[in-house]
Amino acid sequence: MISLDEALKSLKNAIPENAQTKECSLSEALGHVTASDIIAPSSLPRFTNTGVDGYAFCHEDERDVYTLVGASYAGEPYRAKIKAGEAARIATGAVLPEGADTVVMQEYCKVEGDQLYLDPVPPQGAHLRHSGADIAEGDIALPKNKKLTAQDIALLGALGIKKVTVKRPLRIAVASTGLELEAADEGQGDTGSKAGKIIDTNTLMLTQMLEGCGIDVEQARALPDDYEQTATAFKTLCQRHDIIVTTGGVSVGDRDFVRDILHEQAEVIFWKIAIRPGKPVLVARMGETIIVGLPGNPVSAFVTSYLIVRAVIRCLNGEETELPDGFPVPLATSISKPEHLRCFLRARYEGGKVTAYHDQSSNLYSSLTQANGLIDLPVGKSSAEKGETVIFRPFSLFS
Structure with missing residues (x-):
């Protein structure tokens, strides 16, 4: 039996990063993991602008009166060059006119005809948002192995990026074990009235947890308490999945065949962790597929999924295996x-x-x-x- 920290470290050492990629549009990218650093093709802001409504001018010591010559609005920049003694009306987000180097907020101005009076005069460079101040062209906009959020996608869109290369989404199968199980969607209103039967809620719960994280999940049929049938099911599922998550069959019972099969036919990464609940959790590799055998009790299955299945997914995505933040x-x-x-x-x-x-x-x-x-x-x-x-x-x- 090993500690949880040792288990997480062994996962990181034993599980290779998923190297398969695909290209997707920004509208499809949510929840996907970046396959490489994304380099900014342009700067943000793209041009120097202002964050206030006011007036743009070329700062001159001692001058507090300027002549208004035009206006710069978002999407409609002032095209001429601002000369000494001139100013232009400017709106939030608008391009700073050529020749201007300062913006004064409209609250500190008075306009009479074409004359602009400043009181007080702001310092040179006031209220400017310089091109590249957020992200400069050529910078790393998003790092490799970043799970894309709505905020990330907005950033990529602002940079003019239309498509992004991401890691192929992981394919996960979830299955419970035991002859006593009935599928949760069988027999509407039936809560397991047949002798010795119980509803398979673990598969339902774990599938929902994983789908909520944007993962492609297959809800497999319950595995019987039979060595040969379970071993065959593993081999079939391994052909099309990166991870197989099972519940039950990993402790020390006579019919805990998942434990026996993985010890005999797979490479066991670890079995048993010094935690409660969930001590008998087992992780193994069968070919290229990682199999995570969770305990059968629903709380144990939930907690070990939170601790271990999450870590396995993060390993395959190239992320660190630290615990969820606390x-x-x-x-x-x-x-x-x-x-x-x-x-x-x-x-x-x-x-x-x-x-x-x-x-x-x-x-x-x-x-x-x-x-x-x-x-x-x-x-x-x-x-x-x-x-x-x-x-x-x-x-x-x-x-």
Whole structure:
């Protein structure tokens, strides 16, 4: 059994970056990962302009009266050159006329006929937004391995970029294991009334989590408690997927065939992490495909997906495997845990404090819906008292 930090490091060392790329338009680029540094083909701003409504002029010491000769508006620049003693009306975002080097806000001016009176006179260079002040032509606009957000796409559009080369989206299959499972969409209104049957919510939950991150996910059929059939299913799924995520079958039971198959037919990266919930998580490589075997209890499956599946995806995308961001926050109530395990307690953060869910059993669906993140308590610590500062990692930072 290894620590979580060791597990994340081993993933980084064992999983190669996805090298396949494709070109897509900006309207299709959201959530994709850049395949290389994107170099700015032009500067931002493209031209020197102003951030205020006012008047542009060539600054002269002691002069506070100028003659108005024209105007520069956004999309309609003043074409002539501003000479000494002249000024032009200028609107926010408009091109600074040639010859001008300063803008005065209209609040500090008085206009009488074609005469502009300044009071006070602004310093030379006031209220200018110089070309290239944001990004200069030739700069790296966005780095390699950047997951594109709406803000990133707006930046690319502002630079005049029409298409971007990104990594091919990862293909992931999600499947649960067990003869007791029924698909969540079978038998409307049936909650598993057949003897010994339960609804396969893990596949549904994990598929939704991954699709919410913009990943191409296939919801595979449940794998039976049969060695040969499960091994065959793995080989078939490996032919068309980068990652296979399973739940169940990785602990020490007689029918935990996922564990047996991966130890015998794949290269195991690790099995068992000193965490709770989710200790028996297993990660292996079968050919070019990474297989992540998660525990079957729904909370364990959710937490290990948050910690491990996310890290595997980030490895393939060339990103670092650090945990989702957390922040320090005081506890609303005291909590305890096993000292030898790193524990991730379902909790709710509100009002500047965090409260751990009262029952941390790994089969409780309600604890996931009432929590909005996890308290991260390290190995070597058996308790934390009310008011003590702990690290809280919000669910919203899964991607």
